[in-house]
Amino acid sequence: MVNVILIFLLILFVVAYWRINDIQRYFWQRKYQQHSLSAQDKEILRRYMPIYRQLSNEEQSRLESHIVWFLGEKRILGKDGLTVNRPMGLIVAADACLLVINQSWPLYPNVKEVLLYPSSYYVPESSRDGAGLVSYHTTIRQGESWPGGTLVLSWHDVLEGNRLPQDGHNLVFHEFAHQLDQQTGQTNGTPLLPKSITYGRWGTVFTRAYQRLKTQIAYHMPHTFHPYGATNEAEFFAVATETFIEKPRQFKHEEPELYHLMVEYFRFDPENWHPTPTF
């Protein structure tokens, strides 16, 4: 009898472990189904997030339920005396969740907290030269993404990224793209890929586009991606994500193969979020 109970418990444990995300999702759905964004919350998004206004009704409601989940599961903390109010949390969560709008909970499973500074902030750094001499200096930053699950953002730059939805810069997209990249345990520009995309195909298309950007910059040729993307593969992925969402048509024209790969990876086509230009 004891053996039967042990075997039953073992099977139960294996099934629970195997379906842990489904079980957790079920409880989250029960927990958050009573919560939804208020009319005032949606007005904030409409006013400060131009891309939200371009989403279909279905996309808006999916993003809204992601925002509710995100605000319930992640901490957003003010730094340097900044008090985080409801609109601030909404905008940060909305930008973060847009990247994973067509994915299911848990979103950004490694992310625990977002630290919000009023504006760009100073970070003390030290470096050692060839002779072993250590020098101390400070650098100014707008944001960071730590592999341990903390993001740091300048609130001023969060707002600025939303104010100009077609300039290819959005701090939240950039830093959360790093989090997607870091889900593999490495920061190298290759996120966890769906089964439909092989790592070989990603590597080939991605590296080709990255090398092309480096060449365009070296020879002062025109390019759509911000030059910061040429820093390394991780920055290229973060910059490519910003460009993908904010300048989809130029991206598609310049790097069609990478564009289609990113549509497959993110599971949305941001071209639909930008009104067709009229000439």
Ligand SMILES: [Zn+2]
């Ligand atoms: Zn970066």
